[in-house]
Amino acid sequence: MPSYDATDALDDLFGDEEGYSSGGGAAVVTRTEAILDGPAPASSIDAVLRLADGLPSLDDVQAVDDHDTSELTETELEQKEQTEAVISTALAAGDAAVWVIAQGLERAAKGRWWRRTHTSLGNYVEAKIGRSAVYGRQLRKNAPLALETAHKTGTVPKPSQVKVTSKTEEQYGREAAVTLYEVVRDVSSELGAHPTADSLMAVHKSLPRQLPEEPEQQREVIVQATRRTLGVGTEAPAFESDSNKSASIEAPSFESESNGDAPGENLRGDEEEPTEASETASDAEDDIEDAEIVPEHLVTLKDALKTLNAVNRAVTKDVFAQAAASPDDAAEYEKVRQAIIAKTTAIRNKALHAPRS
Template sequence: MPSYDATDALDDLFGNEEGYSSGAGAAVVTRTEAILDGPTPATSIDAVLRLADGLPSLDDVREVDDHDTSELTATELQQKEQTETVISTALAAGDAAVWVIAQGLERAAKGRWWRCTHSTLGGYVEAKIGRSAVYGRQLRKNAPLALETAHKTGTVPKPSQVKVTSKTEEQYGREAAVTLYEAVRDVSYELGAHPTADSLMAVHKSLPRQLPDEPDQQREVIVQATRRTLGVGTEAPAFESESNKSASIEAPAFESESNVDASGPGESPSGGEGEPAEVSETSSDAEDDIEDAEIVPEHLVTLKDALKTLNAVNRAVTKDVFAQAAASPDDAAEYERVRQAIITKTTAIRNKALHAPKG
């Protein structure tokens, strides 16, 4: 058996949180020792806990006033990136552990290992993982899809996400379900967000009744549906799409054309190579010419002023400006900091507009 310290550490980490119960450390360690070769469970647990060693020292983190809205310093940006890497790694480890549990429960169910200690499998599941029998059944049912998604995309999906993509699997097959998850993940990252069960469901509902049999064509349909539904610029504005009826988020016409968002380096709004598309000068000038009525609500005036400012910025910040700024090797670090800050700011504004009430 592992040392008391390792088991106690796991209980301290997960003890009273939803989905875990006191003594979880001992249960996991006992079960794992019986089926694993290699590092002991105590070593594995310690490896997860030691992720905290990768965090910057709390004493080195500068305390900032609640009202401070200044840009992050170079040191703060480095500390933020370092910390978020640790957080992402820990979250991924937790997500992966869920599907390990699901595989364990599947074996327990097949062998009826609970028959001498519990009257039902549901009772056994509740005792072992501290969650309902229904939750356990869902994990077991969705584990194959979750594991294949993780294998093919390099990202471990959450149970709520696989619950949605399992619907895609039922209707279109597993390959389409995996592609859906990957497309929503990638487009969400472009927007500075993360995939959610809601965004996956919105895209699932936007798909046509039938998908092409050819894998590349199938992927193209799913990717384009994802970009339309999540409001990323595509060849056709979202409101012209036949999938619009089931899209949860709809991009305004000028958003679809301008794509003022966080497309990754070398990616165009439609997912191909090249730079993000820019607003048509004609369209921008037309927006600038909007005249205020005699009586316009103050908040609407603020939005119109913001639109004029954005149009001016979009005309000034051309592809050539980025190219020239990137050409100086001496300013590479500062250029990248500014580029990332622009992405962050424009993405924040774009997301506010996308999620704002419609008139």
């Protein structure tokens, strides 16, 4: 099955913003006109259509009766995961393309490239993208926030969503607007849903008149407001106060979804028994000895990794299943399960947002 690096794909789509500041050089014109001309470059269309190569063969998909409510077989689960990943990747590519178009329109507006062929920029926009001038203006206005949201969160927001978070930006600043989107996305994922313009607006309206200036405190306020608004309990907070960074759910890759999880959020490690290969790798990591020249902080991280490996081997799917089987302990089990999710999410957040070497 072909792989698809969504982060690289986003970088390719959005490009290096500094590269667009060359003052209307030939490369900028060529690239922008290619975008504005729509699907002319056959290679671009082929790249998207090739996503279909990652789908299971239709002939291999077993038809079932309309009234069949049986559990999915292992093969069906694999086909479902494979198919949903392709769907999510294609959707992400489409969302990203909208903001690439917005960047192109901004350059066309600045250079007045329409001046010899159209009576106004609005007419030019309608002719090039088949949408109204108002829609084009809105895309251009919201593109900077959308692009920063995509780069910082790994998820490409839709125009309707950015229309809402732009209100957050106006009132609280861009960082708060990006944080709002990220937090609503992650809390929605806990509920098995995706962020919508309505849910974003509801959380936006629930925020206090002023937010703390300190980013970590600001995030904490947004997290609490989101959880209250979306009806998620806070007994076991999903975001630790000392690591208030939402789990970065990247635009989906072919291997990133599992059984309906949020795009790009691979939770299979929480559900599957460790394979022989993974146990071997974990054992090897456990055997790493701390050389005298290793900095103290790196020793701490290695010790933490050893502990996590031991916990990962002990906490299997069967342990969860047996714990959940006792009706008398249902409330306690759910509390512990949520606490485990909270702690592992907090550690994952710290690692994801840690500096890269």
